[in-house]
Amino acid sequence: MRRRRQRRNRQLEWLGWVILGIIVVPLLFIPISYGLGWRFDIISGTSMEPAYYRGGLVIARPVVPETVKVGDIVLFRITVDNVSGFVCHRVIEINTTDKELSFQTKGDNNEYPDGDPVSVKDLAGKEAVYVPKVGEVIRFYRSTITLMGRRLLAGPLLIGVIGIVIIGVEFNSIYDWAFRREAMKRKERLQKRRRR
Numbered sequence: 001m002r003r004r005r006q007r008r009n010r011q012l013e014w015l016g017w018v019i020l021g022i023i024v025v026p027l028l029f030i031p032i033s034y035g036l037g038w039r040f041d042i043i044s045g046t047s048m049e050p051a052y053y054r055g056g057l058v059i060a061r062p063v064v065p066e067t068v069k070v071g072d073i074v075l076f077r078i079t080v081d082n083v084s085g086f087v088c089h090r091v092i093e094i095n096t097t098d099k100e101l102s103f104q105t106k107g108d109n110n111e112y113p114d115g116d117p118v119s120v121k122d123l124a125g126k127e128a129v130y131v132p133k134v135g136e137v138i139r140f141y142r143s144t145i146t147l148m149g150r151r152l153l154a155g156p157l158l159i160g161v162i163g164i165v166i167i168g169v170e171f172n173s174i175y176d177w178a179f180r181r182e183a184m185k186r187k188e189r190l191q192k193r194r195r196r
Contacts, residue, residue: 016170020164037062039075039124041086042135046180047107048088057136058088060125065101070094073127076118086124089114166191 039060043052051073052058060075068074072091077084092113093104102117144151 003059013170014164019165021075037125038128039086041075041088042133042138043088045107047110048090049109049117051108052088053132057134058127059129059131060088063123063126063130065120065123068094068103068123074105075127076103076105076116076126077124079153087114088127091182107150142159 004033013018019144032159041058043056043058045056051151058075063074068091070091070093072089074091075086075088077171078087089107091103095102095104095117101120104117106112106113109152124190143154145157146152147153147157
């Protein structure tokens with residue numbers, strides 16, 4: 001019985017560490033990577049299918065413009081009606097005009113290339129990682145649920161519940177280590193005395 005409880009506690013402790021890692025690593029990675037020039041973009045259209053689907057996350061690393069080759073997938077800034085955003089398309093041609101480098105891009109699923117070439121100053125980075133379905137998680141994180149008559153954000157609520165579970169599991173381990181360990185030592189000492 002005690003071994004089963006110890007094994008269960010060890011499994012819950014590992015689960016707690018895994019969940020904590022899943023939460024903490026992205027929280028540390030995102031600000032550090034933004035500071036280093038990495039960019040994140042959630043695919044909102046179908047222009048890059050079948051390579052990338054709507055809801056996927058593209059992580060682009062900074063790149064020296066001269067190292068971009070035809071066939072690379074790049075993230076670049078566009079501005080339409082004073083609203084700017086990012087687009088992720090494939091480079092199909094590299095042009096040099098008046099010693100200015102520019103890139104002609106096209107979505108894999110689009111029939112025609114993009115209208116304007118991408119200048120070096122608008123180039124945000126080159127695709128490093130694609131993670132499918134992350135947009136669904138972010139959509140869930142931003143969604144609201146009604147709990148006891150109050151509207152709450154689902155993501156922070158879920159993180160709070162996971163945090164409480166981790167704290168509960170770790171509190172149990174600390175309690176076992178601090179109190180039950182001493183009780184077990186006393187019990188072992190008593191058994192040794194009885195044997196003598």
